[in-house]
Amino acid sequence: MPTIKLTVNAKPVTMEVEARTLLVDLIREHLKLTGTHVGCDTSQCGACVVMVGGQSVKSCSMLAVEADGQDVTTIEGMAKNGELHPLQKAFHENHGLQCGFCTPGVVISASDLLKKNPSPDEGQIREWLEGNICRCTGYHNIVKAVQQCADEMKGGA
Amino acid sequence: MGKVIGERVLRKEDTRFLTGKGRYTDDLNRPNQAYAYVLRSPMAHAKIASIDTEDAKQADGVLAVLTGKDHADAGFGGLPCGWLIHNKDGSPMHEPPHPSLVADRVRHVGDNVAVVIAETKAQAKAAAQMIMVDYEELPVVPDITAAIADGAPKVWDDTPVGNRCYDWHIGEKDPTDAAFAKAKHVVSIDLVNQRLIPNAMEPRAAIGEYDPSTDDHTLWTTSQNPHLIRLLIGAFTMQIPEHKLRIIAPDVGGGFGSKIYHYAEEVLVLWASKVVGRPVKWTAERSESFITDAHGRDHISHAELAIDDKGKFLGLRVSTKANMGAYLSTFASAVPTYLYGTLLSGVYVIPAIYAEVEAVFTNTTAVDAYRGAGRPEATYLLERLVTKAARELGIDEVELRRRNVIQPDQFPYQTPVALEYDVGEFEKCLDVALEQVDYANFEKRREEAKSRGMLRGIGMSLYVEACGLAPSALAGAIGARAGLYESGTIRVNPTGNVTVFTGTHSHGQGHETTFAQLVADQLGIPVESVEVKHGDTSNTAFGMGSYGSRSLPVGGSALWKAGEKIIAKGRKIAAHILEASVDDVEFVDGEFRVKGTDKKMLFAEVAFSAYVPHNYPLEELEPGLEESAFYDPKNFTFPGGCHVVEVEIDPETGVTKVVDVAVADDVGKVINPMIVDGQIHGGLAQGIGQALLEHAKYDEQGQLLTGSYMTYTMPRAADFPFFKVGNHVTHCTHNPLGSKGCGEVGAIGVPPAVINAVINALEPEGVTDIEMPATPERVWRALNEAKKA
Ligand code: FES
Ligand code: FES
Numbered sequence A: 001m002p003t004i005k006l007t008v009n010a011k012p013v014t015m016e017v018e019a020r021t022l023l024v025d026l027i028r029e030h031l032k033l034t035g036t037h038v039g040c041d042t043s044q045c046g047a048c049v050v051m052v053g054g055q056s057v058k059s060c061s062m063l064a065v066e067a068d069g070q071d072v073t074t075i076e077g078m079a080k081n082g083e084l085h086p087l088q089k090a091f092h093e094n095h096g097l098q099c100g101f102c103t104p105g106v107v108i109s110a111s112d113l114l115k116k117n118p119s120p121d122e123g124q125i126r127e128w129l130e131g132n133i134c135r136c137t138g139y140h141n142i143v144k145a146v147q148q149c150a151d152e153m154k155g156g157a
Numbered sequence B: 001m002g003k004v005i006g007e008r009v010l011r012k013e014d015t016r017f018l019t020g021k022g023r024y025t026d027d028l029n030r031p032n033q034a035y036a037y038v039l040r041s042p043m044a045h046a047k048i049a050s051i052d053t054e055d056a057k058q059a060d061g062v063l064a065v066l067t068g069k070d071h072a073d074a075g076f077g078g079l080p081c082g083w084l085i086h087n088k089d090g091s092p093m094h095e096p097p098h099p100s101l102v103a104d105r106v107r108h109v110g111d112n113v114a115v116v117i118a119e120t121k122a123q124a125k126a127a128a129q130m131i132m133v134d135y136e137e138l139p140v141v142p143d144i145t146a147a148i149a150d151g152a153p154k155v156w157d158d159t160p161v162g163n164r165c166y167d168w169h170i171g172e173k174d175p176t177d178a179a180f181a182k183a184k185h186v187v188s189i190d191l192v193n194q195r196l197i198p199n200a201m202e203p204r205a206a207i208g209e210y211d212p213s214t215d216d217h218t219l220w221t222t223s224q225n226p227h228l229i230r231l232l233i234g235a236f237t238m239q240i241p242e243h244k245l246r247i248i249a250p251d252v253g254g255g256f257g258s259k260i261y262h263y264a265e266e267v268l269v270l271w272a273s274k275v276v277g278r279p280v281k282w283t284a285e286r287s288e289s290f291i292t293d294a295h296g297r298d299h300i301s302h303a304e305l306a307i308d309d310k311g312k313f314l315g316l317r318v319s320t321k322a323n324m325g326a327y328l329s330t331f332a333s334a335v336p337t338y339l340y341g342t343l344l345s346g347v348y349v350i351p352a353i354y355a356e357v358e359a360v361f362t363n364t365t366a367v368d369a370y371r372g373a374g375r376p377e378a379t380y381l382l383e384r385l386v387t388k389a390a391r392e393l394g395i396d397e398v399e400l401r402r403r404n405v406i407q408p409d410q411f412p413y414q415t416p417v418a419l420e421y422d423v424g425e426f427e428k429c430l431d432v433a434l435e436q437v438d439y440a441n442f443e444k445r446r447e448e449a450k451s452r453g454m455l456r457g458i459g460m461s462l463y464v465e466a467c468g469l470a471p472s473a474l475a476g477a478i479g480a481r482a483g484l485y486e487s488g489t490i491r492v493n494p495t496g497n498v499t500v501f502t503g504t505h506s507h508g509q510g511h512e513t514t515f516a517q518l519v520a521d522q523l524g525i526p527v528e529s530v531e532v533k534h535g536d537t538s539n540t541a542f543g544m545g546s547y548g549s550r551s552l553p554v555g556g557s558a559l560w561k562a563g564e565k566i567i568a569k570g571r572k573i574a575a576h577i578l579e580a581s582v583d584d585v586e587f588v589d590g591e592f593r594v595k596g597t598d599k600k601m602l603f604a605e606v607a608f609s610a611y612v613p614h615n616y617p618l619e620e621l622e623p624g625l626e627e628s629a630f631y632d633p634k635n636f637t638f639p640g641g642c643h644v645v646e647v648e649i650d651p652e653t654g655v656t657k658v659v660d661v662a663v664a665d666d667v668g669k670v671i672n673p674m675i676v677d678g679q680i681h682g683g684l685a686q687g688i689g690q691a692l693l694e695h696a697k698y699d700e701q702g703q704l705l706t707g708s709y710m711t712y713t714m715p716r717a718a719d720f721p722f723f724k725v726g727n728h729v730t731h732c733t734h735n736p737l738g739s740k741g742c743g744e745v746g747a748i749g750v751p752p753a754v755i756n757a758v759i760n761a762l763e764p765e766g767v768t769d770i771e772m773p774a775t776p777e778r779v780w781r782a783l784n785e786a787k788k789a
Helices: A023-030 A086-093 A103-116 A122-131 A140-156 B014-018 B054-058 B068-073 B121-128 B144-148 B173-181 B226-237 B264-276 B286-292 B375-393 B397-404 B426-437 B439-451 B472-477 B511-523 B551-578 B603-611 B673-692 B745-765 B776-788
Strands: A003-008 A011-016 A049-052 A055-058 A071-073 B034-040 B046-052 B062-067 B112-118 B132-137 B164-171 B185-196 B205-211 B216-221 B245-248 B280-283 B296-307 B313-325 B352-361 B455-464 B486-492 B498-502 B530-533 B585-588 B591-594 B600-602 B626-631 B640-650 B655-666 B724-727
Touching: A023 A049, A049 A103, A055 A103, A086 A103, A086 A140, A086 B014, A103 A122, A103 A140, A103 B014, A122 A140, A140 B673, B034 B121, B034 B264, B034 B286, B046 B068, B046 B112, B054 B062, B054 B121, B062 B068, B062 B121, B062 B264, B112 B121, B112 B264, B144 B296, B144 B313, B144 B352, B164 B173, B173 B296, B173 B313, B173 B352, B185 B375, B205 B264, B216 B226, B216 B264, B226 B245, B226 B264, B264 B280, B296 B375, B313 B375, B375 B397, B375 B455, B375 B745, B397 B426, B397 B455, B426 B439, B426 B455, B426 B640, B426 B655, B426 B724, B439 B455, B439 B640, B455 B745, B486 B511, B486 B551, B498 B511, B498 B551, B511 B530, B511 B551, B551 B585, B551 B591, B551 B600, B551 B603, B551 B626, B591 B603, B600 B603, B640 B745, B655 B673, B655 B745, B655 B776, B673 B724, B673 B745, B745 B776
Parallel strands: A003 A071, B034 B280, B216 B245, B313 B352, B498 B530, B655 B724
Antiparallel strands: A003 A011, A049 A055, A049 A071, B034 B112, B046 B132, B062 B112, B164 B352, B185 B296, B205 B216, B205 B280, B296 B313, B455 B640, B486 B498, B486 B626, B585 B591, B591 B600, B640 B655
16 A cells, blocks of 8 residues: 655655555545545535645545655635635625535635635635535625635725 | 614634534545445346346445345335325326335336445445346336327236326316306416426435444435435335434535435435445435435426406416326325315416326336426416516516506405415516616617627516425425424523424524524524524434425424424523512513613523522422423415526527526524525526426436536526516514525526526517427527418
8 A cells, every 4th residue: 555645734754555546535534534524426516625735625536645755734724823814704694605505615616716716716615615505595695705805804904 | 783684794604614623424434334325227128037147246346136026025115205185076186106216117217126245335335337238128108298108018017097197186177177168368387397306416315324232223314304314114115113313414505395305225225334334325326316316396387378358367277297207205195186276377367277196107207396396387387477468468577467466555465275374465476576777768679689680588477486395284285295494492501502403404594503593583692592403313302304395384383383483482490589579570682671660680690690590489390491382383374475587599500698697685683694694595597497408308218328527517606687676574473483484585586587588689580489498409499480480
């Protein structure tokens, strides 16, 4: 079994994994970080999105060994020192989540958008979230939350 | 502190979900847990000639392989249907058996054939592929049309008539025929309300655990109603007595109806845990969800509306065929009958209505309630018909609706189809929605769109739904095998904070916040001092769960009643301590005050005293401060409203873009407007999804063609604009809160508004009808057909 070394939520991890282990299984089953979810088996729903090497990635469609040497951030790593990430705060304030199942993937994905485009317009936010399915919110408050966060981060900068 | 009903309180449950600390069933792992994989039929209809499990049993890591024969030998009962429908002639519906594993014949793709228990998920799945099943194919009934055809093959050999489950009717035929005989106009329509798949984002999962040392069974399951599951397992499928069976529905990732029902896997993991002596976990892959979660809708209807010379409705005749799938799921039989036929009067005065519904079996996944359940089908039929009538009569569709809508002074309004609406101001909802969408200037927008080569259309619908399921006496009279009250308990802790237990279940609706607001407001304490517990049969009294927009109007009312008992007891305690008569103690702003004096006790002081009593007159006053209540509603609640949609269609591609959605809903008294708006947004998205995108489609062989997110079109963020959510509220007259329920309104009202808008856009090109979902292909074809004609 290959041994991989990576950083997950700023903690170093060294692990032996079967070569066929998916990154999402490493995260959920081995590291017990169950905030990353599995909502489909065809790489469409986005419930499993995490950051790998600064890019949002569907962790169900990546092997754990591919993350060797990388920096991985899951939803559990978003809040820093007990402070919610501005996006998490914005989702809370805008009621951007209901059942919460899609939420970790949506939040991580949106954080990648804001990194790449700090002032997205409504259409850009909606297009970016193409890979994240939410069945509860009708996306209305998700988009509002991302907009508010973008505005605040601009204001703060 | 105190008055928080109606406030936009941010959700208490958010922090755990936003930080990855939610606990959904698949996130839980029990010590020494094994895994289950269910082998499912690849055929829609076949005899199981033989099944050989020997190789699978020898495979790596396998602990047990169980088949339909083992299931029968174990003496388990089948999954029951909770609603008995009677045929026109009074005989009961046909109720086929529904074992958790089938032994002799499979009846739909996904039917449960065997279950493998192994050390790991991968081992269980690999071993399942080694089970040798010899199937002998049988002719397939893939849909309603095939089911009712002369000489159709039979899904069940013993159905008395064809593939019929029941033929039911409501209303009165003769007066309705008489209304048609004197009508000036008759407008008719043929409609398909297509099959949908609910697709909660969390796939179903279950963990069974049996402890031989105590004989306790525990089931963690993705359920909207854990007590109901306990009842069904206790009384029907496994006969485990309830005091030895605990059901926990932890965080649940959406339901929309699909997680109401008792599913085979719940039986299988409990059974398997006993067989292998270890906890057993099963988690659906999405492709399994597609073929095993109960589907929704699937009606074919013909309807006629009789209208007089003044444009007043005289009568409505409806004939509907409804697809049940291969088996009767828990609530399936009620959906096309009492949740559909009873709503056919809509918001209108229609003096005579007669509806017939024939439900049939097919070789497809079971169909049951999906967000709205029956009410979207009724609304779709009526609102398509009304718009069509307006077009054929040359009357403006707003005007035609105004002429026929039930007026506020007509309430309580008895419809010809059993329901008595208590209150509503539907025409006001129409005004508010039209105002929001700027209806007056629509033609200008159509012109402007035309200048860009786009076809713009506007459509609307008015709707009413029956929610707050359900008044038990009425439900029983119409075939429900259970009452549908709700329970609630308020436990005041010694230092004045409160733990609330509800028999409803939250899987996205935010009960932990809404119910906390309700109780905080009533008891005059801060929202932060109230914790709401649900989803575990070991800590709440019996409850019926969450569906049918019942949690607030029924479950909230139960809590309100419990709160009244708390206040009543608090007054007794305060009277004793303050040495006053109980009649002189009033509860105001969170304080117990002796009228006409300055003597008073804070709520927390009374709570403390209740738990450290020193000199209570024990004959009259027990220590402690905890009260429970059961609330059985007197009537259904009737949320209603108006949805208006504007679309733009690109005639080159047939792509329909929803450019504006304006709604005005009356959901009764609102506790948390932020949460209510969120519920409406979600319902609208599912309703627009039905109108434009979603369709569960089977081929001739009964194979689901849309069995993954690559083929079943889920709505994405870019499919919607922001929704304009308005309201015009009247209060429910018969529950203590005045609330009506809001979970389903979006999915009920909007599909006909979207399709009416699409037709409105296409009409100038000669298109007068389109089916759901109005996909680009359908729209493009309709435009091209019209061009040819
Ligand atoms: S689990 Fe659905 S995209 Fe990864
Ligand atoms: S919040 Fe439930 S799926 Fe998005």
